[in-house]
Amino acid sequence: MVAGDPVYLDYNATAPVRPAALRAVTGALAVTGNPSSVHGFGRGARRLVEDARERIAAWAGAASAAVVFTSGGTEANALALRGWGRRRIVASAVEHPSVLAAGVDAMIPVDDRGIIDLAALDRLLTEDSEPAVVAVMLANNETGVIQPVAEAARVAKARGAVVHCDAVQAAGRLPLSMAALGVHSLAVSGHKLGGPQGTGALLLADAEAEVKPLLAGGGQEKRRRAGTENVPGIAGFAAAVAELEDPDGERIRLAGLRDRLEAAARDLLPTVVIFGRDAPRLSNTTCLAVPGVAAQTMVMALDLAGVAVSAGSACSSGKVAPSHVLSAMGQGALAGSAIRVSLGWASSERDVDRFIEAFGSLMRRSAIREGAASAA
Ligand code: PLP
Numbered sequence: 513m514v515a516g517d518p519v520y521l522d523y524n525a526t527a528p529v530r531p532a533a534l535r536a537v538t539g540a541l542a543v544t545g546n547p548s549s550v551h552g553f554g555r556g557a558r559r560l561v562e563d564a565r566e567r568i569a570a571w572a573g574a575a576s577a578a579v580v581f582t583s584g585g586t587e588a589n590a591l592a593l594r595g596w597g598r599r600r601i602v603a604s605a606v607e608h609p610s611v612l613a614a615g616v617d618a619m620i621p622v623d624d625r626g627i628i629d630l631a632a633l634d635r636l637l638t639e640d641s642e643p644a645v646v647a648v649m650l651a652n653n654e655t656g657v658i659q660p661v662a663e664a665a666r667v668a669k670a671r672g673a674v675v676h677c678d679a680v681q682a683a684g685r686l687p688l689s690m691a692a693l694g695v696h697s698l699a700v701s702g703h704k705l706g707g708p709q710g711t712g713a714l715l716l717a718d719a720e721a722e723v724k725p726l727l728a729g730g731g732q733e734k735r736r737r738a739g740t741e742n743v744p745g746i747a748g749f750a751a752a753v754a755e756l757e758d759p760d761g762e763r764i765r766l767a768g769l770r771d772r773l774e775a776a777a778r779d780l781l782p783t784v785v786i787f788g789r790d791a792p793r794l795s796n797t798t799c800l801a802v803p804g805v806a807a808q809t810m811v812m813a814l815d816l817a818g819v820a821v822s823a824g825s826a827c828s829s830g831k832v833a834p835s836h837v838l839s840a841m842g843q844g845a846l847a848g849s850a851i852r853v854s855l856g857w858a859s860s861e862r863d864v865d866r867f868i869e870a871f872g873s874l875m876r877r878s879a880i881r882e883g884a885a886s887a888a
Pocket of ligand 1: 584711
């Protein structure tokens with residue numbers, strides 16, 4: 513039985529839309545005009561897009577002209593990996609499928625904490641001198657583990673590579689600075705930080721950089737992405753970014769909630785495994801396994817108790833494939849038992865209480881307890 517309203521703890525899948533973003537979307541929907549039209553209506557729509565572009569550029573320390581709006585993180589990754597025009601792709605073994613699907617020629621291995629091996633990256637780039645694009649994500653969607661992107665960029669640039677960073681999960685949760693990361697391009701997504709789904713951007717270090725478009729047609733986005741801009745989505749994305757007022761305070765608040773949740777889970781069942789626990793991690797994410805208990809069983813039982821989490825990596829078809837992230841960390845055996853709990857801007861102490869209560873009652877159920885004990 514669900515006691516109270518359902519609790520949403522799946523922010524890494526998508527975050528609830530922030531009220532300010534909702535207002536911006538509905539406000540922009542009421543604006544008539546194609547941003548490419550020269551008349552007053554068009555100029556009104558163009559102003560919304562350019563104000564949003566400035567806001568997003570300032571947030572990431574990029575030039576306005578370096579922001580290419582896309583339909584989300586997937587498209588931003590694809591645009592970078594194909595658009596940089598390098599034949600060879602070198603990517604970390606824990607990248608999101610939208611990066612891996614571009615056709616990775618060499619994988620950078622990770623250690624058991626999920627952190628990339630920089631010496632291996634250097635080796636991969638010296639073994640084969642074909643100019644490469646190197647992709648290293650800033651924070652992992654399943655575990656929250658943060659990669660040493662600035663160091664990876666230094667290694668890769670010394671070997672003549674172009675460096676792309678998928679910052680979809682880190683954006684809004686860590687300070688974002690193109691200059692500090694030292695990458696050539698950065699992918700961000702609106703819906704992970706409280707903006708509308710179907711929005712995102714590729715940010716470029718060099719506003720004049722040539723990026724081959726995936727979509728051809730009109731000359732929008734400086735000929736880098738054809739198609740009439742998603743004006744309401746772009747306005748909503750920027751409004752969500754404007755709400756990221758106190759990232760440090762929010763990071764500390766979420767770390768407190770996440771730590772309490774993890775401590776309670778381990779008190780309830782000491783065999784609980786928390787992935788990436790010894791690595792720098794996003795403060796909002798925990799990926800944990802109860803050995804011997806299928807992730808799907810836990811997700812469904814928690815859902816029945818009104819608590820929404822996901823099984824490892826939620827994949828769009830609704831089926832759960834074994835996690836390539838946990839396998840790369842040498843934890844493949846536990847991957848089928850991993851659930852991901854992810855918090856965000858509207859998460860509260862009460863939400864964590866509800867999770868602990870539901871998780872506790874699940875663990876107390878005999879079938880589950882027996883399964884966990886026999887696997888321990
Ligand atoms: N990259 C990472 C790390 C993600 O977690 C996701 C979405 O889950 C994406 C890329 C894709 O972003 P979008 O849903 O905006 O296409």
